[in-house]
Structure formats: structure tokens, C-alpha cells
Amino acid sequence: MxxxxxxxxxxxxxxxxxxxxxxxxxxxxxxxxxxxxxxxxxxxxxxxxxxxxxALDLRRFGLATTVVVRITLDSQSDEALKAFEAGVLDCPSVVRCFLMSGSDDYVVIVLARDIEDFERIHRTELSRLPRVARLESSFALREVVNRAVPPSVFGKIARGARRRR
CATH class of the missing domain: 1.10.10.10 (Winged helix-like DNA-binding domain superfamily/Winged helix DNA-binding domain)
Incomplete structure (x- = not known):
């Protein structure tokens, strides 16, 4: 369109x-x-x-901790990827999941109340996912940018519309 x-x-x-x-x-x-x-x-x-x-203020719901989890599977076979993806869909603390290129197979974004809550999530959700060989977690200190759409998208559209005329 x-x-x-x-x-x-x-x-x-x-x-x-x-x-x-x-x-x-x-x-x-x-x-x-x-x-x-x-x-x-x-x-x-x-x-x-x-x-x-x-757009909810998740801190008001007690979710003050954002954790970026890099996940490596024990295999990159189609079966392993499908099993992991089916499992991660059932993790209630996961808000985003990306299949990645490079050394990590997936990056998962988790929201938790605090570090202790993340420990529970790690133990009861993430470490139980199928075919997981390694989990590596980083805690976000502060959100700097959160955009649904990069502003450059609209600039490109406007420039493209001018060229078509």
C-alpha cells in the first residue's frame, strides 16, 4: 500500500x-x-x-526491573527452535523475544518486581525452557529511549511522496 x-x-x-x-x-x-x-x-x-x-506505567504495577536475557540453545535445529519458541510463549514474565543472528540464539526481555523476583523467574520459567544451554542476564539501569516507531520512518515517507509527484 x-x-x-x-x-x-x-x-x-x-x-x-x-x-x-x-x-x-x-x-x-x-x-x-x-x-x-x-x-x-x-x-x-x-x-x-x-x-x-x-502505554502503561508498569512501575505502578510493581514491575520496576527490566532484564535483558541472552539465551543460547543446545542446538540450532528447526526442532530446537520450535520447541524453545513454543515454551517461551508460555512464560508470563517475558514481554519480548527475538531470534538473533550472532553468538546468542535469542534475546528475551523480562519484567520483574526486583532482583529477587527475577531469581524466581530465572529458576521457574527461563531455566525450564526447552533446549536452553546457557542464559546470560543483564539488568537495565535506566530506560533512555522507548519508541514504537523511529521518527525517521515518517521523514522517509514524506521525502518519497515528494519524489513521486
Missing amino acids: DIDKIDAAILSELTQNARVSQVDLATRVGLSSTAVARRQRALEEGGLIRGYQA
Whole structure:
């Protein structure tokens, strides 16, 4: 789906505040609210917008510790990867998991209350995952950047829209 400068502006605004009203969004991008609603629906139907979610302050839920866990499996066979991935889906403390290139097979992001809670998670969830040979954990000291979308995406779209005209 090709998008133009207006679609890019709508997407940029929605990544900042997905609850923005159609009227405010229309004002910000310079269209009528009807036109914005039509474009937003097309972006959703075209798969560019996968959904909307609330950004929660997880510290208020007691999850103050972010742990980055690098995991190496005992094998990189298809069976080992599938078994690990099926298992990690059932870990309630894991919020993200990436299959990696390089020396680690996976990087997993875990949220915990504190170091003691992470010890429990390590013992009862992570170390029990199928085919795990090694776990290496690092504790995040402070979050510096947390973006759903890099701002450069919208700049590229706007530049591309200008070139196509």
C-alpha cells in the first residue's frame, strides 16, 4: 500500500497519541474529519495500522526491573527452535523475544518486581525452557529511549511522496 505525506502525518500523530479525536487529528493534518476517518480506516485495512494499545506505567504495577536475557540453545535445529519458541510463549514474565543472528540464539526481555523476583523467574520459567544451554542476564539501569516507531520512518515517507509527484 502506497502512502502519501498526509497518511504519514496521520500515522505520526497516531503513534504519539492513538486516542486523539478525529477532529483534532484532522486539524493537525489539514483535512476534514471525514477524510481523516476514511484514510485511517484504509491504513487499518491495508495493514499499516495493526492495532491500538495503551502505554502503561508498569512501575505502578510493581514491575520496576527490566532484564535483558541472552539465551543460547543446545542446538540450532528447526526442532530446537520450535520447541524453545513454543515454551517461551508460555512464560508470563517475558514481554519480548527475538531470534538473533550472532553468538546468542535469542534475546528475551523480562519484567520483574526486583532482583529477587527475577531469581524466581530465572529458576521457574527461563531455566525450564526447552533446549536452553546457557542464559546470560543483564539488568537495565535506566530506560533512555522507548519508541514504537523511529521518527525517521515518517521523514522517509514524506521525502518519497515528494519524489513521486
